[in-house]
Amino acid sequence: MKVFLAALVFAAIAAVGVSMFLNTIQQPSSVAFTTGGARVGDPGNNLIGPS
Protein backbone atom coordinates (compact mmCIF):
# COMPACT_ATOMS: atom_id res chain seq x y z
CA MET A 1 0.00 0.00 0.00
CA LYS A 2 2.86 2.35 0.87
CA VAL A 3 4.47 1.70 -2.50
CA PHE A 4 1.19 2.36 -4.29
CA LEU A 5 0.65 5.65 -2.43
CA ALA A 6 4.25 6.66 -3.05
CA ALA A 7 3.74 6.09 -6.77
CA LEU A 8 0.59 8.24 -6.76
CA VAL A 9 2.32 11.05 -4.90
CA PHE A 10 5.33 10.88 -7.20
CA ALA A 11 3.10 10.97 -10.29
CA ALA A 12 1.28 14.05 -8.99
CA ILE A 13 4.52 15.83 -8.06
CA ALA A 14 6.10 14.95 -11.42
CA ALA A 15 3.03 16.23 -13.32
CA VAL A 16 3.01 19.54 -11.40
CA GLY A 17 6.78 19.85 -11.83
CA VAL A 18 6.56 19.32 -15.58
CA SER A 19 3.74 21.86 -15.91
CA MET A 20 5.79 24.46 -14.02
CA PHE A 21 8.89 23.71 -16.09
CA LEU A 22 7.00 23.96 -19.39
CA ASN A 23 5.42 27.22 -18.31
CA THR A 24 8.85 28.70 -17.69
CA ILE A 25 10.36 27.69 -21.06
CA GLN A 26 7.32 28.42 -23.24
CA GLN A 27 5.60 31.69 -24.05
CA PRO A 28 1.85 32.22 -24.48
CA SER A 29 0.87 32.31 -28.17
CA SER A 30 -0.18 35.94 -27.82
CA VAL A 31 3.43 36.77 -26.93
CA ALA A 32 5.24 34.24 -29.15
CA PHE A 33 3.46 35.19 -32.36
CA THR A 34 3.23 38.92 -31.91
CA THR A 35 5.58 40.96 -34.08
CA GLY A 36 6.19 44.64 -34.59
CA GLY A 37 3.64 44.57 -37.41
CA ALA A 38 1.02 42.21 -36.03
CA ARG A 39 -0.51 41.78 -32.61
CA VAL A 40 -2.11 38.48 -31.61
CA GLY A 41 -5.10 38.83 -29.32
CA ASP A 42 -4.57 37.82 -25.72
CA PRO A 43 -6.61 34.67 -25.07
CA GLY A 44 -9.35 35.56 -22.62
CA ASN A 45 -9.76 39.03 -23.99
CA ASN A 46 -10.67 38.28 -27.58
CA LEU A 47 -13.83 37.06 -29.22
CA ILE A 48 -13.26 33.36 -28.57
CA GLY A 49 -11.90 33.61 -25.02
CA PRO A 50 -13.92 32.96 -21.87
CA SER A 51 -14.42 36.64 -21.12
Added chain:
Amino acid sequence: MVKVLCAALALLFVLAHPAAAQLSFKPTAESVHEDQLLNALKEGDKITGRISIPDAMAASLIQPAGRDWRDFHRGKLPIIGGIAIIGMFALLTIFLMVRGRVRIRDGFSGRKILRFASFERFTHWLTASCFIVLALSGLNISFGRILILPLFGPEAFATMSAYAKLAHDYLAFPFMLGLVIMLVIWIKDNIPGKLDLQWLKQGGGILFKGQHPPARRFNAGQKGIFWIVIIGGALMSVSGWFLLFPYLPGNVTALQVWTVIHAVIAMLFIAVMLAHIYIGTIGMEGAFDAMGTGEVDLNWAREHHSLWVQEEQAKGHAPSGTAPRAMPAE
Protein backbone atom coordinates in the same frame (compact mmCIF):
# COMPACT_ATOMS: atom_id res chain seq x y z
CA MET B 1 -35.98 66.34 -40.69
CA VAL B 2 -32.93 65.78 -42.90
CA LYS B 3 -32.55 62.23 -41.60
CA VAL B 4 -36.16 61.39 -42.38
CA LEU B 5 -35.74 62.75 -45.88
CA CYS B 6 -32.59 60.68 -46.46
CA ALA B 7 -34.31 57.55 -45.23
CA ALA B 8 -37.27 58.13 -47.55
CA LEU B 9 -34.95 58.60 -50.52
CA ALA B 10 -33.06 55.42 -49.68
CA LEU B 11 -36.30 53.44 -49.46
CA LEU B 12 -37.42 54.86 -52.79
CA PHE B 13 -34.09 53.83 -54.34
CA VAL B 14 -34.38 50.30 -53.05
CA LEU B 15 -37.95 49.88 -54.27
CA ALA B 16 -37.13 51.31 -57.68
CA HIS B 17 -34.02 49.18 -58.19
CA PRO B 18 -34.69 45.68 -56.84
CA ALA B 19 -31.57 44.23 -58.56
CA ALA B 20 -29.39 46.79 -56.83
CA ALA B 21 -31.07 45.97 -53.54
CA GLN B 22 -30.39 42.24 -54.07
CA LEU B 23 -26.70 42.91 -54.71
CA SER B 24 -26.49 45.17 -51.70
CA PHE B 25 -27.94 42.65 -49.27
CA LYS B 26 -26.66 39.36 -50.79
CA PRO B 27 -23.17 40.05 -52.04
CA THR B 28 -22.25 36.35 -52.16
CA ALA B 29 -25.29 35.17 -54.10
CA GLU B 30 -23.38 34.97 -57.38
CA SER B 31 -20.07 33.85 -55.91
CA VAL B 32 -18.73 30.32 -55.58
CA HIS B 33 -20.44 28.37 -52.83
CA GLU B 34 -18.32 26.79 -50.09
CA ASP B 35 -19.48 23.29 -51.08
CA GLN B 36 -18.45 23.88 -54.71
CA LEU B 37 -15.10 25.19 -53.57
CA LEU B 38 -14.39 22.27 -51.25
CA ASN B 39 -15.53 19.70 -53.81
CA ALA B 40 -13.23 21.23 -56.42
CA LEU B 41 -10.24 20.77 -54.15
CA LYS B 42 -8.46 17.46 -54.60
CA GLU B 43 -6.96 15.27 -51.90
CA GLY B 44 -3.98 17.03 -50.40
CA ASP B 45 -4.92 20.44 -51.81
CA LYS B 46 -4.90 23.42 -49.54
CA ILE B 47 -5.95 27.02 -49.76
CA THR B 48 -3.26 29.10 -48.19
CA GLY B 49 -2.88 32.78 -47.55
CA ARG B 50 -0.26 35.28 -46.61
CA ILE B 51 0.20 35.90 -42.91
CA SER B 52 2.14 38.44 -40.94
CA ILE B 53 2.72 36.47 -37.74
CA PRO B 54 5.60 34.00 -37.30
CA ASP B 55 3.32 30.95 -37.35
CA ALA B 56 3.66 29.17 -40.71
CA MET B 57 0.82 26.75 -39.91
CA ALA B 58 -1.61 29.64 -39.63
CA ALA B 59 -1.22 30.20 -43.40
CA SER B 60 -3.35 27.10 -44.10
CA LEU B 61 -6.81 28.57 -44.45
CA ILE B 62 -8.77 25.62 -45.86
CA GLN B 63 -7.63 22.00 -45.86
CA PRO B 64 -10.31 19.59 -47.14
CA ALA B 65 -8.49 16.57 -45.64
CA GLY B 66 -9.47 18.01 -42.30
CA ARG B 67 -13.06 16.97 -43.00
CA ASP B 68 -12.01 13.33 -43.34
CA TRP B 69 -10.04 13.64 -40.13
CA ARG B 70 -13.04 15.14 -38.32
CA ASP B 71 -15.34 12.43 -39.70
CA PHE B 72 -12.90 9.79 -38.48
CA HIS B 73 -12.85 11.19 -34.96
CA ARG B 74 -16.60 11.60 -34.75
CA GLY B 75 -17.62 8.48 -36.64
CA LYS B 76 -15.12 5.64 -37.09
CA LEU B 77 -13.02 6.11 -33.96
CA PRO B 78 -15.86 5.73 -31.43
CA ILE B 79 -16.91 2.58 -33.31
CA ILE B 80 -13.37 1.13 -33.22
CA GLY B 81 -13.05 2.04 -29.55
CA GLY B 82 -16.48 0.73 -28.68
CA ILE B 83 -15.86 -2.61 -30.37
CA ALA B 84 -12.40 -2.98 -28.79
CA ILE B 85 -13.38 -2.05 -25.24
CA ILE B 86 -16.90 -3.44 -25.01
CA GLY B 87 -15.73 -6.50 -26.98
CA MET B 88 -12.94 -7.11 -24.47
CA PHE B 89 -15.36 -6.72 -21.54
CA ALA B 90 -17.68 -9.24 -23.19
CA LEU B 91 -14.84 -11.66 -23.92
CA LEU B 92 -13.55 -11.53 -20.36
CA THR B 93 -17.04 -11.99 -18.93
CA ILE B 94 -17.63 -15.05 -21.13
CA PHE B 95 -14.18 -16.40 -20.22
CA LEU B 96 -14.91 -15.99 -16.50
CA MET B 97 -18.28 -17.70 -16.88
CA VAL B 98 -16.89 -20.61 -18.92
CA ARG B 99 -13.41 -21.12 -17.42
CA GLY B 100 -14.05 -19.69 -13.98
CA ARG B 101 -11.36 -18.21 -11.77
CA VAL B 102 -7.93 -19.78 -12.21
CA ARG B 103 -7.38 -21.37 -8.81
CA ILE B 104 -4.17 -22.52 -7.17
CA ARG B 105 -4.39 -26.26 -7.75
CA ASP B 106 -2.70 -27.22 -4.46
CA GLY B 107 -4.17 -24.30 -2.52
CA PHE B 108 -2.24 -21.67 -0.58
CA SER B 109 0.86 -23.09 1.10
CA GLY B 110 1.26 -20.25 3.55
CA ARG B 111 4.90 -19.83 2.46
CA LYS B 112 5.91 -16.78 0.48
CA ILE B 113 8.45 -15.93 -2.18
CA LEU B 114 9.43 -12.40 -3.16
CA ARG B 115 8.15 -11.77 -6.69
CA PHE B 116 8.63 -8.02 -7.12
CA ALA B 117 10.84 -5.68 -5.09
CA SER B 118 9.55 -2.32 -3.86
CA PHE B 119 11.09 -0.35 -6.73
CA GLU B 120 9.55 -2.67 -9.32
CA ARG B 121 6.11 -2.30 -7.74
CA PHE B 122 6.60 1.48 -7.50
CA THR B 123 7.38 1.60 -11.21
CA HIS B 124 4.38 -0.58 -12.03
CA TRP B 125 1.96 1.54 -10.00
CA LEU B 126 3.46 4.79 -11.26
CA THR B 127 2.85 3.72 -14.85
CA ALA B 128 -0.49 2.05 -14.11
CA SER B 129 -2.00 4.95 -12.16
CA CYS B 130 -0.96 7.42 -14.85
CA PHE B 131 -2.33 5.06 -17.52
CA ILE B 132 -5.75 4.88 -15.84
CA VAL B 133 -6.06 8.68 -15.70
CA LEU B 134 -4.74 9.00 -19.26
CA ALA B 135 -7.19 6.36 -20.47
CA LEU B 136 -10.24 7.86 -18.76
CA SER B 137 -9.41 11.42 -19.80
CA GLY B 138 -8.68 10.21 -23.34
CA LEU B 139 -11.91 8.25 -23.57
CA ASN B 140 -13.70 11.41 -22.48
CA ILE B 141 -12.57 13.03 -25.72
CA SER B 142 -14.16 10.30 -27.84
CA PHE B 143 -17.17 9.32 -25.75
CA GLY B 144 -17.69 12.20 -23.29
CA ARG B 145 -20.09 14.12 -25.49
CA ILE B 146 -22.23 11.02 -25.97
CA LEU B 147 -22.10 9.50 -22.47
CA ILE B 148 -21.22 12.18 -19.91
CA LEU B 149 -22.54 15.45 -21.33
CA PRO B 150 -26.22 14.36 -21.13
CA LEU B 151 -25.74 13.23 -17.52
CA PHE B 152 -24.00 16.29 -16.05
CA GLY B 153 -24.89 19.12 -18.40
CA PRO B 154 -22.65 21.37 -20.47
CA GLU B 155 -21.07 23.46 -17.68
CA ALA B 156 -20.03 20.54 -15.48
CA PHE B 157 -18.88 18.59 -18.53
CA ALA B 158 -16.82 21.52 -19.81
CA THR B 159 -15.15 22.05 -16.41
CA MET B 160 -14.46 18.34 -15.98
CA SER B 161 -13.07 18.05 -19.51
CA ALA B 162 -10.78 21.04 -19.00
CA TYR B 163 -9.25 19.47 -15.87
CA ALA B 164 -9.13 16.07 -17.56
CA LYS B 165 -7.20 17.62 -20.44
CA LEU B 166 -4.69 19.17 -18.03
CA ALA B 167 -4.26 15.83 -16.24
CA HIS B 168 -3.83 14.09 -19.61
CA ASP B 169 -1.16 16.54 -20.74
CA TYR B 170 0.98 16.47 -17.62
CA LEU B 171 0.55 12.90 -16.32
CA ALA B 172 1.86 11.81 -19.72
CA PHE B 173 5.36 12.67 -18.49
CA PRO B 174 5.48 10.39 -15.39
CA PHE B 175 3.83 7.73 -17.59
CA MET B 176 6.67 7.99 -20.10
CA LEU B 177 9.20 7.89 -17.27
CA GLY B 178 7.55 4.71 -15.95
CA LEU B 179 7.80 3.12 -19.39
CA VAL B 180 11.51 3.84 -19.62
CA ILE B 181 12.19 2.42 -16.14
CA MET B 182 10.11 -0.70 -16.87
CA LEU B 183 12.05 -1.26 -20.07
CA VAL B 184 15.37 -1.00 -18.23
CA ILE B 185 14.51 -3.21 -15.24
CA TRP B 186 12.46 -5.92 -16.98
CA ILE B 187 13.78 -6.31 -20.50
CA LYS B 188 16.31 -8.98 -19.50
CA ASP B 189 13.50 -11.23 -18.25
CA ASN B 190 11.26 -10.59 -21.26
CA ILE B 191 13.37 -11.80 -24.18
CA PRO B 192 11.24 -14.34 -26.09
CA GLY B 193 12.57 -17.94 -26.17
CA LYS B 194 11.66 -21.52 -27.15
CA LEU B 195 10.04 -22.07 -23.77
CA ASP B 196 7.44 -19.47 -24.70
CA LEU B 197 6.28 -21.53 -27.70
CA GLN B 198 5.64 -24.47 -25.41
CA TRP B 199 3.74 -22.20 -23.03
CA LEU B 200 1.61 -20.85 -25.85
CA LYS B 201 0.87 -24.34 -27.23
CA GLN B 202 -0.52 -25.33 -23.85
CA GLY B 203 -2.57 -22.14 -23.54
CA GLY B 204 -0.51 -21.15 -20.55
CA GLY B 205 -2.35 -23.75 -18.49
CA ILE B 206 -5.06 -21.12 -18.20
CA LEU B 207 -7.22 -21.66 -21.27
CA PHE B 208 -7.60 -25.36 -20.47
CA LYS B 209 -7.66 -26.79 -17.00
CA GLY B 210 -4.65 -28.99 -16.41
CA GLN B 211 -0.90 -28.86 -15.90
CA HIS B 212 0.70 -25.43 -16.09
CA PRO B 213 3.62 -25.28 -18.54
CA PRO B 214 7.04 -24.38 -17.11
CA ALA B 215 8.09 -20.75 -17.16
CA ARG B 216 10.86 -18.58 -15.87
CA ARG B 217 10.26 -15.20 -14.20
CA PHE B 218 7.82 -14.10 -16.92
CA ASN B 219 5.77 -16.47 -19.02
CA ALA B 220 4.86 -15.87 -22.68
CA GLY B 221 1.62 -14.11 -21.75
CA GLN B 222 3.40 -11.70 -19.46
CA LYS B 223 6.11 -11.14 -22.04
CA GLY B 224 3.39 -10.32 -24.56
CA ILE B 225 1.92 -7.74 -22.19
CA PHE B 226 5.39 -6.31 -21.54
CA TRP B 227 6.10 -5.76 -25.24
CA ILE B 228 2.63 -4.42 -25.93
CA VAL B 229 3.16 -1.90 -23.12
CA ILE B 230 6.63 -0.96 -24.34
CA ILE B 231 5.84 -0.74 -28.07
CA GLY B 232 2.31 0.61 -27.60
CA GLY B 233 3.59 3.02 -24.96
CA ALA B 234 6.38 4.20 -27.25
CA LEU B 235 3.90 4.86 -30.07
CA MET B 236 1.59 6.67 -27.66
CA SER B 237 4.53 8.69 -26.33
CA VAL B 238 5.84 9.75 -29.75
CA SER B 239 2.40 10.59 -31.11
CA GLY B 240 1.44 12.27 -27.82
CA TRP B 241 4.63 14.33 -27.92
CA PHE B 242 3.59 15.69 -31.31
CA LEU B 243 0.15 16.53 -29.94
CA LEU B 244 1.66 18.27 -26.92
CA PHE B 245 3.99 20.26 -29.16
CA PRO B 246 2.01 20.61 -32.41
CA TYR B 247 4.67 22.62 -34.22
CA LEU B 248 7.04 19.65 -34.25
CA PRO B 249 5.28 17.67 -37.06
CA GLY B 250 5.72 20.65 -39.38
CA ASN B 251 2.27 20.76 -40.97
CA VAL B 252 -1.38 20.18 -40.19
CA THR B 253 -1.66 16.98 -42.25
CA ALA B 254 1.17 15.28 -40.34
CA LEU B 255 -0.39 16.39 -37.07
CA GLN B 256 -3.71 14.83 -38.09
CA VAL B 257 -1.97 11.54 -38.93
CA TRP B 258 -0.36 11.49 -35.48
CA THR B 259 -3.70 12.12 -33.76
CA VAL B 260 -5.20 9.15 -35.63
CA ILE B 261 -2.27 6.92 -34.59
CA HIS B 262 -2.58 8.15 -30.99
CA ALA B 263 -6.31 7.51 -30.84
CA VAL B 264 -6.34 4.06 -32.48
CA ILE B 265 -3.38 2.74 -30.46
CA ALA B 266 -5.01 4.13 -27.32
CA MET B 267 -8.25 2.20 -27.89
CA LEU B 268 -6.39 -1.07 -28.49
CA PHE B 269 -4.04 -0.38 -25.58
CA ILE B 270 -6.98 0.12 -23.21
CA ALA B 271 -8.60 -3.12 -24.39
CA VAL B 272 -5.40 -5.11 -23.79
CA MET B 273 -4.89 -3.54 -20.37
CA LEU B 274 -8.41 -4.60 -19.39
CA ALA B 275 -7.32 -8.19 -19.97
CA HIS B 276 -4.14 -7.56 -17.96
CA ILE B 277 -6.15 -6.10 -15.06
CA TYR B 278 -8.60 -9.00 -15.22
CA ILE B 279 -5.98 -11.75 -15.01
CA GLY B 280 -4.10 -9.86 -12.30
CA THR B 281 -7.16 -9.50 -10.06
CA ILE B 282 -10.37 -11.53 -10.30
CA GLY B 283 -9.17 -13.80 -13.09
CA MET B 284 -6.44 -15.61 -11.17
CA GLU B 285 -6.26 -16.52 -7.51
CA GLY B 286 -3.12 -15.25 -5.79
CA ALA B 287 -1.93 -13.13 -8.72
CA PHE B 288 -2.61 -9.69 -7.24
CA ASP B 289 -0.22 -10.32 -4.35
CA ALA B 290 2.67 -10.02 -6.80
CA MET B 291 2.01 -6.30 -7.22
CA GLY B 292 0.14 -5.86 -3.93
CA THR B 293 2.62 -6.94 -1.27
CA GLY B 294 5.32 -8.12 -3.66
CA GLU B 295 5.25 -11.64 -2.20
CA VAL B 296 3.33 -14.51 -3.74
CA ASP B 297 2.41 -17.89 -2.37
CA LEU B 298 4.99 -20.57 -3.09
CA ASN B 299 2.38 -22.89 -4.60
CA TRP B 300 1.18 -20.15 -6.95
CA ALA B 301 4.76 -19.47 -8.00
CA ARG B 302 5.44 -23.19 -8.55
CA GLU B 303 2.39 -23.53 -10.76
CA HIS B 304 2.95 -20.49 -12.93
CA HIS B 305 6.73 -19.96 -12.80
CA SER B 306 8.24 -23.31 -11.87
CA LEU B 307 11.68 -22.68 -13.39
CA TRP B 308 11.92 -19.25 -11.76
CA VAL B 309 11.17 -20.80 -8.35
CA GLN B 310 13.96 -23.33 -8.88
CA GLU B 311 16.35 -20.51 -9.79
CA GLU B 312 15.37 -18.52 -6.70
CA GLN B 313 15.72 -21.59 -4.50
CA ALA B 314 19.18 -22.25 -5.93
CA LYS B 315 20.13 -18.69 -4.98
CA GLY B 316 18.69 -19.17 -1.51
CA HIS B 317 16.00 -16.52 -2.09
CA ALA B 318 13.04 -18.85 -1.66
CA PRO B 319 11.95 -21.53 0.80
CA SER B 320 12.94 -24.94 -0.49
CA GLY B 321 11.29 -28.34 -0.19
CA THR B 322 7.82 -29.45 -0.99
CA ALA B 323 5.14 -27.08 0.15
CA PRO B 324 2.46 -28.65 2.32
CA ARG B 325 -0.98 -28.94 0.82
CA ALA B 326 -3.30 -26.32 2.09
CA MET B 327 -5.91 -27.25 4.60
CA PRO B 328 -9.46 -26.04 4.10
CA ALA B 329 -10.48 -23.16 6.29
CA GLU B 330 -12.53 -23.95 9.39
